Amino acid sequence: MSSRFVDSPEQAELARGARAFVERRIPVAALRGVRARPADDRIDRALWRECAQLGWAGILVGEGDGGAGLGMIEAGLVAEQLGRTLAPTPFLSTAIIGGTLVPSPALAGGDQLVALALDETPFFDARASCETIIRDRGVIGAKRNVLDGPAADRVIVRTQDALAIVDARGPGVTITALDRVDSRSVADLRFDRAPVIDTLSLDHLDRAITRATAALAAEMLGGADAVFATTLAYLKERRQFGVPIGSFQALKHRAAQIFCELELTRSIVRAALAALDANAPDAEPLVSAAKARASDTYLLATAEAIQMHGGIGVTDELDIGLYYKRAMAASMLFGDAAYHRDRFARVAGY
């Protein structure tokens, strides 16, 4: 019962190590660095190879394929640490989705980046109809909001009949990188008879998305946690009217409420990750619950962080705004809170 909440010594060590690496090697300054570059050049491949050496690129890939052969609990622990510093790595696209659908030594080694081309509208819907088709072994269609699309080597394209693997740099693929507020690597993609390298059954799609959603929820938990810690420190240090602003009861109560939300989010995120590893029958609603709550909590914690910081909270000088932007972008990725609340209820039959 409680194993889903108590890390094993190995897991605890993994989390500690990941946090130390992320803080040292991928602090928030890394995102600022990425932001200064063009929208089509926001993945640091050398850095990703370093991550791969820690086993992160192949975290879900079997040991036979050069991976770490670990589970979603471990992947979630890494994602949480990446979230703490808004680390702009292709972890979700390559390690989680790629690692689930197209595991390989190249992927586990950090040499191959993978992107999933799914959405055709600005709204995520795993069950939405799809216009993209395969004709004469070529993909025809247009996809939006492709995470790490500008950097990918391989694109997994959801078409009407199958998941098609295409070469991102091959003929018939047009990549339009998007300059988004969270400064992540995202693109719209057009396929004009892009040659199909391989296909996978559509049956695999749900599993990849559910895993990515859970890992994203963990990332969001890490971000919310970090921004709340920053806010707490500020409440203790910043003085107004001769006293620390953290002594104002209205702010205290709001801080205490955020704390509660964070604790509840932590519980549901952990439970969702553990349920995936255990192939539990309620894994799907738990993941939806985790994503819904992580979205609400991240947006709450970041919006309150801005308000509690006052004027400097809205300046670009502080990192809080970067977290707030990520909170919104991450909320929408793989379905927003409203989408997942609906899904949570539908699975339960109401």
Place this chain on the structure above:
Amino acid sequence: MSSRFVDSPEQAELARGARAFVERRIPVAALRGVRARPADDRIDRALWRECAQLGWAGILVGEGDGGAGLGMIEAGLVAEQLGRTLAPTPFLSTAIIGGTLVPSPALAGGDQLVALALDETPFFDARASCETIIRDRGVIGAKRNVLDGPAADRVIVRTQDALAIVDARGPGVTITALDRVDSRSVADLRFDRAPVIDTLSLDHLDRAITRATAALAAEMLGGADAVFATTLAYLKERRQFGVPIGSFQALKHRAAQIFCELELTRSIVRAALAALDANAPDAEPLVSAAKARASDTYLLATAEAIQMHGGIGVTDELDIGLYYKRAMAASMLFGDAAYHRDRFARVAGY
């Protein structure tokens, strides 16, 4: 533009007089008195005749029928004062609904009480299908939640084809008074070939309900206003930890927020009443907006009143609990906040 917000001297005088009368003659103690009586005996007819002498029973009835010939702004001002002390009068059922559908000298004189039998389920829906029928000039069916049903002389029954007027004390009418938390006079009614005295076209129903809904919103505003005033006084007077509890910033901020909600509610209620008098095309959505907001504000103001009063707030000794119960019952009457928000949007086409 501003006439809907500025009372004429006559209106201001009406409101002042009504408030003074209600505070003197129908204080909250009147509701406590009514509560101590059986559920089928909760209307004080002598008191209602006194109200009639002030012109309230016939407030909407034309002067030719012995009424005051006033409009909804005036009716709302009276309802607001009645709401301040939770006065248990048949104002909504008789003065508003009866005054709209079956105006008469007897009604205006306070000698005839009228009830509208509409709901057939526990959920109000003006558009719901209706099982009650007229056969051989007799009404057959069952109605729920009939306001002032136990005291009515005439019942207006919504049937499939018409509004049927029946004698509440005549044959074929079974009245089951309900003991509800708000201690109002309410009944379930069964009709077994109850003779039809007269019929009215169903076309009149919407107008009567919309007017009653607006008057109810005004009543709720009055209740919320009164309970907030009580709470404010308590925040200033009650001391804990050596200071007035109203000096705690968290409570201050919450009180300020309730104040804002009350002001907004006041504006929309006034605007809705004025729109009805002006036969404005947007009267219907304004009334829905007023009822939705009045429900939310009344429940907020009363729930916060209980919490801010602490232990004694949940005792029956204080009146706050009576307001809270009325807030919930009134919220459900003629459609709750969710119902009216939906209606507000539907009218606007979304």
Place this chain on the structure above:
Amino acid sequence: MRTPMAAGQEVWGGRRRTFPSEDAKLWFERCVERGYTVPSWPVEYGGAGLSPDDAKIFAEELKRIGARLPLVSFGIWMLGPVLLELASETQKREHLPKIARGEIRWCQGYSEPGAGSDLASLSTRARREGDDYVVDGAKVWTSHADHADWMFCLVRTDADGPKHEGISFLLIDMASPGISVRPIPLISGSSPFCETRFDGVRVPAANLVGREGGGWQIAKRLLEHERTIISVMRDAAPEETETLPQQFLRAGSPAGLRDRVIQAELDFLCNRLTLERNRAAPGVASSMFKLYGTELNKRRKELRVLLAGTGGLEWNTAAKEWLRSRANSIEGGTSEIQLNIIAKRVLGLPD
């Protein structure tokens, strides 16, 4: 005695004790004989003298076979542990066996009309006169005071010094002249709560527990036991016979309430998981559970009324529990107090 206990089926003991059934009486008597009403108390005070480990095994075994508690009381849960720890030998021998045997039923005299969240500002006076204290004042929220034989009570023995240091812990026989008890009706109807007034009540000084002026420390110790009990009682609360989603479907899936039902379910799940996580790896503040649990319960009970529609407005329907739930976020420390505690103790925010 192996079926779940419904509300009102508990055996509370006391001079005027009653039993819901012959079986309950027999089970009670058999347990009393063996000290099983308080298994871990020493034998000389009416217990079974079990070691902590044995007591745990015993409790698990009872739970496994679904056995009911033979006796429930504030004496067992709250006063007893404190007397064992802090009372004189004479006091232990006088009071503990009667608690264990269900002969004396106790109530708690803490809150006062004027004190509220600021418990330490209590003003019920006990002034020394010879071998007695003379008590004047009033206590509120004394659960079951109208059925209790004795009260453990916080009184002010010194009105001049710091407010926490003038408080003493006194045991008072409810049969003493000058005590009057009045039930307190709540917005939800009748309740076990009473107001108890003391008008020149003489209490032997031998009934002082600990030293004069040392009552606040004892009170705090006792409050810790109270919190444990509240959580025990919560665990023992009967399961909901119909889930919120079930009620939602039965009500015809009113669209305007769906989001609120989902959110309440989601929060319920997250809260449950957090309780579970805390059991696995303790650390999360109990204040958080008090806060979140009670606020959530208020929301859920309100939803139950909304889902019942006008039918839920009648007494003895969902309405009663809805109204009762409003006290949850006040009793046992208001939500505001819990937020203060979290801010101060957990988050370390300054005063």
Place this chain on the structure above:
Amino acid sequence: MRTPMAAGQEVWGGRRRTFPSEDAKLWFERCVERGYTVPSWPVEYGGAGLSPDDAKIFAEELKRIGARLPLVSFGIWMLGPVLLELASETQKREHLPKIARGEIRWCQGYSEPGAGSDLASLSTRARREGDDYVVDGAKVWTSHADHADWMFCLVRTDADGPKHEGISFLLIDMASPGISVRPIPLISGSSPFCETRFDGVRVPAANLVGREGGGWQIAKRLLEHERTIISVMRDAAPEETETLPQQFLRAGSPAGLRDRVIQAELDFLCNRLTLERNRAAPGVASSMFKLYGTELNKRRKELRVLLAGTGGLEWNTAAKEWLRSRANSIEGGTSEIQLNIIAKRVLGLPD
């Protein structure tokens, strides 16, 4: 000059003044000639000398024909009225005509990095040296400081007494040696806000308005004008080209967002009606409008992004206004300050 003014079309004046069009320049020059940039100011200070009644009629006529404002500036809105009321004759003759003629553009030096909501705790020092003050410190949130010629500025001339009494109101030429201006990028991108640093800046003592130490009273007077302007600017804000419900429908009516759209519309309606009611019968606190209006705007701008889906995450879409809106509840007095004011001034709750 009779079409609505788009953002960036305003004429702000100043030494480096620019005009969006030849028409705008002509309209500006004609108005300056007749004193119509500041119709109610006396003729000797560059105004048209209209009486309050005439000025009102003039403004209504301009509005009726849809005429644009020939010149907008903090000098006209904020500094001018205060100088008219409180400055010396020399100061009026020096500064007012240049404001009226759009020759000098002013910025406001109030906020400081260390002060925030506690404006009176400002620490920019001005110490007297002969006929000059020497100013050291920094100001933030100085709108358009990078385009301004002069700043009206609150400085501390006495660090020892009560904090409100050591503040003075000084006029500073931005061309003075020792001033550096740096724009402040916001989370929403570039902004008109700047940080201005003073490093031993010499300001003639003749530029002190009012008495030394009397700056706080002037500042408060000026803040009242600022609030008026904020509401004027809000009224002048361009109409939304697409309503929220329209955007909701265009987005395919996402069910999960409908309730939030409805609530935002409902609140918008109620807020508008309350503003209208207040105009008809003044009395409701301006703090309430600041609070409710900005909090509502944040909600609406967030909804616009959610309704745009991932498309709303790109720069220069709904995202920019959404991010900018987060400052609404901070600038011009935080929501917390407004709540404090309502609690104290409107509700009379104790400190």
